[in-house]
Amino acid sequence: MPKIKITRWLCSTALTTAIAVSLAACQNITTENTTNTNINLKKSAPLTVERIYKEGEFSSDYISRLRWLADGSGYTIVEKSAKTKTDEKGKEISIGRDIVVYNPETLQRSVLISAQQLTPKGTEKPLAIDNYTWSDDRQKLLIYTNSKKVWRSNSRGDYWLLDIKTNKLMQLGGKKPLESSLMFAKFSPDASKVAYVVADNIYVEDLANNKVSQLTFDAGDGKINGLFDWVYEEEFTIKDGFRWSPDGEKIAYWQLDTSGSKDFIMINNTDELYPTITKFPYPKVGETNALPKVGVVNLTTTKTIWANLPNNSRDMYIPRMNWSGNSQQILVQHVNRKQDTNILYLANANTGDVTPVMTEQEETFLDFFDDARWLNQGNSFLWTSERSGWRHVFNITRDGKTALNLTEGDFDVISIQTIDEENGWLYYIASPENVAQRYLYRSKLDGSLSNQRVTPEEFAGTNSYQMSADGQWAIHSHSTFSQPTQKRLVKIEGHQTKHMMMDNKVLIDKLAELPKTDHEFFQVTAQDGVVLDGYIIRPADFDPKKKYPIIFYVYGESWGQTVTDSWRGNAAMWDQMLTEQGYIIASIDNRGTRTPKGREWRKSIYGAVGVLSSRDQSDALTAMANRWDYIDTDHVAIWGHSGGGSMTLNMMFRYPEQYHVGISLAPVPDQRLYDSIYQERYSGLLADFAEGYKQGSPITHAKNLQGKLLLIHGTGDDNVHYQGSERLINELVKHNRQFDFMSYPNRSHGLYEGSGTTLHIKTMMTNYFNTHLKL
Numbered sequence: 001m002p003k004i005k006i007t008r009w010l011c012s013t014a015l016t017t018a019i020a021v022s023l024a025a026c027q028n029i030t031t032e033n034t035t036n037t038n039i040n041l042k043k044s045a046p047l048t049v050e051r052i053y054k055e056g057e058f059s060s061d062y063i064s065r066l067r068w069l070a071d072g073s074g075y076t077i078v079e080k081s082a083k084t085k086t087d088e089k090g091k092e093i094s095i096g097r098d099i100v101v102y103n104p105e106t107l108q109r110s111v112l113i114s115a116q117q118l119t120p121k122g123t124e125k126p127l128a129i130d131n132y133t134w135s136d137d138r139q140k141l142l143i144y145t146n147s148k149k150v151w152r153s154n155s156r157g158d159y160w161l162l163d164i165k166t167n168k169l170m171q172l173g174g175k176k177p178l179e180s181s182l183m184f185a186k187f188s189p190d191a192s193k194v195a196y197v198v199a200d201n202i203y204v205e206d207l208a209n210n211k212v213s214q215l216t217f218d219a220g221d222g223k224i225n226g227l228f229d230w231v232y233e234e235e236f237t238i239k240d241g242f243r244w245s246p247d248g249e250k251i252a253y254w255q256l257d258t259s260g261s262k263d264f265i266m267i268n269n270t271d272e273l274y275p276t277i278t279k280f281p282y283p284k285v286g287e288t289n290a291l292p293k294v295g296v297v298n299l300t301t302t303k304t305i306w307a308n309l310p311n312n313s314r315d316m317y318i319p320r321m322n323w324s325g326n327s328q329q330i331l332v333q334h335v336n337r338k339q340d341t342n343i344l345y346l347a348n349a350n351t352g353d354v355t356p357v358m359t360e361q362e363e364t365f366l367d368f369f370d371d372a373r374w375l376n377q378g379n380s381f382l383w384t385s386e387r388s389g390w391r392h393v394f395n396i397t398r399d400g401k402t403a404l405n406l407t408e409g410d411f412d413v414i415s416i417q418t419i420d421e422e423n424g425w426l427y428y429i430a431s432p433e434n435v436a437q438r439y440l441y442r443s444k445l446d447g448s449l450s451n452q453r454v455t456p457e458e459f460a461g462t463n464s465y466q467m468s469a470d471g472q473w474a475i476h477s478h479s480t481f482s483q484p485t486q487k488r489l490v491k492i493e494g495h496q497t498k499h500m501m502m503d504n505k506v507l508i509d510k511l512a513e514l515p516k517t518d519h520e521f522f523q524v525t526a527q528d529g530v531v532l533d534g535y536i537i538r539p540a541d542f543d544p545k546k547k548y549p550i551i552f553y554v555y556g557e558s559w560g561q562t563v564t565d566s567w568r569g570n571a572a573m574w575d576q577m578l579t580e581q582g583y584i585i586a587s588i589d590n591r592g593t594r595t596p597k598g599r600e601w602r603k604s605i606y607g608a609v610g611v612l613s614s615r616d617q618s619d620a621l622t623a624m625a626n627r628w629d630y631i632d633t634d635h636v637a638i639w640g641h642s643g644g645g646s647m648t649l650n651m652m653f654r655y656p657e658q659y660h661v662g663i664s665l666a667p668v669p670d671q672r673l674y675d676s677i678y679q680e681r682y683s684g685l686l687a688d689f690a691e692g693y694k695q696g697s698p699i700t701h702a703k704n705l706q707g708k709l710l711l712i713h714g715t716g717d718d719n720v721h722y723q724g725s726e727r728l729i730n731e732l733v734k735h736n737r738q739f740d741f742m743s744y745p746n747r748s749h750g751l752y753e754g755s756g757t758t759l760h761i762k763t764m765m766t767n768y769f770n771t772h773l774k775l
Helices: 049-054 230-235 505-512 570-580 599-603 611-627 643-654 676-683 690-696 698-704 722-734 757-772
Strands: 006-010 027-031 060-063 075-080 084-086 092-094 097-102 109-113 131-134 140-150 153-163 168-171 182-187 193-198 201-206 211-214 223-225 242-244 250-257 263-268 276-281 291-298 304-306 316-323 329-336 341-348 354-361 373-375 380-385 392-397 403-405 413-420 425-430 439-444 462-467 473-479 486-491 496-502 518-525 531-538 548-553 584-589 631-641 661-665 708-714 740-744
Touching: 049 570, 049 757, 060 496, 060 505, 140 182, 153 193, 182 242, 193 242, 201 250, 230 676, 242 316, 250 316, 291 316, 291 329, 373 413, 380 413, 392 413, 413 462, 425 462, 439 462, 518 611, 531 570, 531 611, 548 570, 570 584, 570 757, 584 611, 611 631, 611 643, 611 690, 631 643, 631 757, 643 661, 643 698, 643 708, 661 757, 676 690, 698 722, 708 722, 708 757, 722 740, 740 757
Parallel strands: 548 584, 548 631, 631 661, 661 708, 708 740
Antiparallel strands: 006 027, 006 060, 075 097, 084 092, 097 109, 131 140, 140 153, 153 168, 153 182, 182 193, 193 201, 201 211, 223 250, 242 250, 250 291, 263 276, 291 304, 316 329, 329 341, 341 354, 373 380, 380 392, 392 403, 413 425, 425 439, 462 473, 473 486, 486 496, 518 531, 531 584
């Protein structure tokens, strides 16, 4: 059996909006096996915040940086080098990390790139591998290292090229590139060149002679080329702003003119003797957006041809663009500010002339933007749409006139996994029978067979797949609410397990020592008959004749789902710790959440975010109390982060008779303070829905606070600004509403930076519940 590199991740559970913990916020500790070095505690020893968040006793295993080769012949992993050196204390240590390849059929392992090959001339230390990319012919390797954070991700760093034939390692970016100055470097289709962004302009480097040519020249005064401003990156989930043409002779790219957008300013009071300032364009609700453009630059002439999009302005968006199966046209998606209309244009790369292909339109909003996936040499493309009332994948002819639904049925396609065009299969994730779970399905690209389940019944729960490009192999991840993630190498045809890659045995054995809590997925009905999904966790020593205080974990906004049959890491351990201390834990997904329950479910909250959703939460609590009389309705708490922080405030302010203790982390108290793309998408344009903004914003109802509220925010939050909590504080003070408050200097939206931050937050939250909620 081959030796697989396992990495342990100690993760903050208060990172995002209730979806998944970001690996960017994790502190990793690397081992070569799954042996847990922590001292074994006595069976059934009480769980503590320190055991979970300081000692990392329940950290999960993780497979590091796995990539499938383009032809599906193997997968690569970054592993510690077998070669060692002796340190100053006489200890043998690895000299660095190798990139190794495994044959999926035989599991044979071989070193593709050694740490020695990644050691620059004149140095002793090999490059740290933040990321790596192969050329299609596997004769060149692009290494990304020394990366620096830009907003939420490390997207600026150094790039090195290793030529496999010559074994030559060289840094890209010219003779003396500035440290960590390159962004989004990628090979041309024939791997003869690499293009990248430096200082908001696009450059291309010829790998034969290392000649660097500048392709755009107008960056500055707010103009940026080949990358995006804060709001595009955050809300359209797009960072890399340029695309090579298939023939490698042109590059299509975005240009944003942010000069009309007002800057948001953040102050750092702690890192220097005097305060320092960070400012960046951030369009809030109703404010001026960046002007987007898409152009195609010819590498020979360095001339850009701009797409002549009709009525383009600062009140339009271009969330996606890609080459349309050839090097003559790009497909541009042009979306209005209201985000209810997306017009697809084919733009001529040589003239800029555009031809409309089709229009995607909703009465409320479009909230799913993805690249068209071109098939049959550009004669058709795959497109995700909710035009049927459910999210499905359509095969659409190039002219947009014929659309074939490949996944028809009363369910949502959650995500496309891969396309095996050679064998005619579309692979995707869905769960038609249970919205809390996830399974792999496939349909024929010609529509002759639909919705064939690939994941076997034995893997009930949540499944994800890292598939090879040819659709033949995958790394299959499986977990449930009570079982940590396990990873298997599977052959897709017949879902044949070839190898258990990560069994998480140490963690599973440690969980087996703990008292068994009782969890249940359930449904309740809102006052208008809509069915809401939830889960409830009861203590191991649960007595139905007793009364128990209950703590709700909430998100409730349009970007996440909390009620999932999946392992939740340290969040699950903290919940179990709370049940040991005598609490019941629960969560409800209200209308508007990203639950795969169809278009009507997700879009019913349009124009009044926070109003219907908070009523659903209240209705769920009422229904639960009527069903289970062991819930102590005089001791009800609720907490959440980001959108969940906003929902916590809404429940404490709008339903103060039901909710008695609340902890709100990084909330949006006033929706007018949030960014234009997200808030206007779901709340509508301010001029049309001013009353909805008012009623949906927690700050409007702050005077109603009766219970105990703990408000937490990071002063360095570039996403949900500290400004909102300060405004809420003023409103609470105005009405003499007493509350507790904790600010974390310079922490971002995830509230994880800084030594001891996560432990401090979780300790404070635990103490707050124990002080104000316990019977």
